Amino acid sequence: MMSSNYKSDFPVFGAYKDLVYLDNAATTQKPRQVLEAVEKYYREENANPLRGLYGLSVKATDAYENAREAVRKFIGAKSTKEIVFTRNASESLNLIAYSFGRAFINEGDEILVAISEHHSNFLPWQILAKEKGAVLKFLECGRQGEYTEEALRAALTPRTKLFAAAQVSNVFGRINPIKRFAEICHENGTLIVCDGAQSVPHMPVDVAELDVDMLAFSGHKMFAPMGIGVLYGREELLEKMPPFLYGGEMIEYVTREGATYAELPHKFEAGTVNVGGAVGLHAAIDYINSIGFENIVRREDELTALAFGKMQEVPYVNIIGGESAVCHSGIITFTIDGVHPHDIAAIFDSDNIAIRAGHHCAQPLHQHLAVQSTARMSLAFYNDEEDIERFIKTLSTIRRRMGYGG
């Protein structure tokens, strides 16, 4: 097994030599390559883009649009018109609900949401359904987090306008068969909105191959800065959707009575945009490509298998979801008998190990599974065997440190 030195690319591990960072599903650390690209942009290329009448503004515009092209290529979209920059996956999903939802979802229409969705891919639909008098329905998963094609077929009706599901659940770490889901939805005339926040950073995602209608993801979970995210939407769909935010940069012509809106994708990007963030995302994509998904996936699978196997051996530890490591792609959610997840996280923290505890923004799922709350460790390729060893070592001591004997 190769022991990587990827950590040397990440300054945070130089600053905190003892840190074991296992909260990558919440946000990843940032490599030097990204930090330097952002700094270079602000040092040498910063101006307000898109209305550039001078050289520096043209540079800023180029930096921004080059980032868009890098994203297009990264996810296999047909055109840069299909790539809208947002703040994060949550904003992308809200954009769809506000713009598409308010224009095209009507009273009595049905919206189907997978029960394991993050609140970001659930609340916008809940609110929309309430406003429009539409019906919100849930696709239920099994104990291992699995969804079946039969259940999806049974849940779809002629009135189902839209199905919202994540490619990888942020609780189970399970990869959902989005390509099959898209086929089934399309046979029914239903659109599929995919939350790619946990998949795009960790595996090759190609929108043409998956054939999803919309895909949302965040830069900060893929080594880019916080505050830059992406909405992919099919061009013909985005074309007929009304703007989401109104203001500068998104108009063509404005009079006292009305306005015409800018071409895609600028129609959805009101106000001065986050060029620095887009440049950082571009650098993050280059960084991911330089390592290669082949290596990233292999490394994360190795570490997941190692952690999963050892966790199974620790008494009183219960893993949520799939019964084998391959169902977990870098995310292992668990409980310990008799210890509240927030106490688990606090004890890990005292050993300088960062994990997440709570509902992971998926309360309906926790209700469905009848668990109060859970703890979650999540990996990235830069983690190593020593991180897993330390994680397991602390995990094995938690019950004792909470006062349980034996």
Added chain:
Amino acid sequence: MADNFYNEVLLDHNLHPQHLHELSCATCSNAGLNPTCGDSLTLHLNIEDGVIKDGSFTGVGCAVSQASADIMLDLIIGRSVEEAKHLCRLFGKMISGEITDDELEELEEASALANISKMPARVKCATLSWKTLEQMISEIQAAE
């Protein structure tokens, strides 16, 4: 860090709470919720003539919230509502790090939770039962 506040007092109250049960003689019950930890706790009190005769709590939560509730009930059962209100105020001062040594003594075992002030994410766990009690008292006093 964390090990400093998981001291014996806290661990003992969490593992062996004396007051975690229903209270059939309760004259009032109030629910409190801490969404960050998912702690949900209901406080039950039997108040007669301005004195807390008995009390209990039900619900689920992290060790900090459970122990804090149990310690609080130890402290307030048998005291007047006014005294309980005063202790709530002192507990708040302790968590915000503004308490004097004399005041800390008044809090007895609850002073074992003083280190929570260094873990901002857990402050809500520690204060949940106390805030619920404060709310309950102010509702009772407003109704009078």
